[in-house]
Amino acid sequence: MKVSVSRRAHFNAAHRLNNPNWSSEKNDEIFGKCNLPNYHGHNYVLISTVLGSIDPDTGYVMDMKVLNDIINEEVVDRFDHKNLNLDTAEFKNLNPTAENIAVVIWDLLRKRINTDFKLKVTLYETERNFVEYEG
Numbered sequence: 001m002k003v004s005v006s007r008r009a010h011f012n013a014a015h016r017l018n019n020p021n022w023s024s025e026k027n028d029e030i031f032g033k034c035n036l037p038n039y040h041g042h043n044y045v046l047i048s049t050v051l052g053s054i055d056p057d058t059g060y061v062m063d064m065k066v067l068n069d070i071i072n073e074e075v076v077d078r079f080d081h082k083n084l085n086l087d088t089a090e091f092k093n094l095n096p097t098a099e100n101i102a103v104v105i106w107d108l109l110r111k112r113i114n115t116d117f118k119l120k121v122t123l124y125e126t127e128r129n130f131v132e133y134e135g
């Protein structure tokens with residue numbers, strides 16, 4: 001029997017979508033206002049979901065306090081109030097789209113969560129735009 005546990009977190013960050021191999025005209029055509037040179041921000045909402053068996057001793061799949069500590073250490077401390085393009089190593093050479101941010105976050109969390117568990121991240125960039133990644 002597998003059960004999932006999820007933890008919601010949030011971080012605020014600035015970004016600019018840009019492909020350095022394209023002309024400014026093409027970047028404007030593809031990314032529109034998301035390519036504006038002075039960056040813009042989002043209130044990102046991250047839902048991290050761990051799927052596994054219930055430990056008969058604790059009744060937990062995974063202690064959500066431990067999950068919360070991992071999310072804070074790996075994601076919130078790293079990205080909150082940062083300019084993703086300028087301030088983070090992860091997006092120096094990677095376009096900080098919601099898709100790429102979700103994959104980067106999944107990789108960071110995956111290293112810290114027992115491989116007995118499946119991991120899924122859902123990242124809301126706006127109230128209406130969200131992406132999901134599960135490896």
Ligand SMILES: Nc1nc2c(c(=O)[nH]1)N=C([C@H](O)[C@H](O)COP(=O)(O)OP(=O)(O)OP(=O)(O)O)CN2
Nearest residue numbers: 017031034042096097098099100125126127128129
């Ligand atoms: N596949 C993707 N498409 C888009 C991404 C992305 O990361 N992946 N990102 C953007 C922009 O960065 C931003 O998310 C769009 O913001 P906005 O147009 O303001 O989106 P809203 O849902 O808040 O606005 P609406 O009022 O619903 O248009 C664009 N595309």
Ligand SMILES: [Zn+2]
Nearest residue numbers: 015034040042
């Ligand atoms: Zn944006």
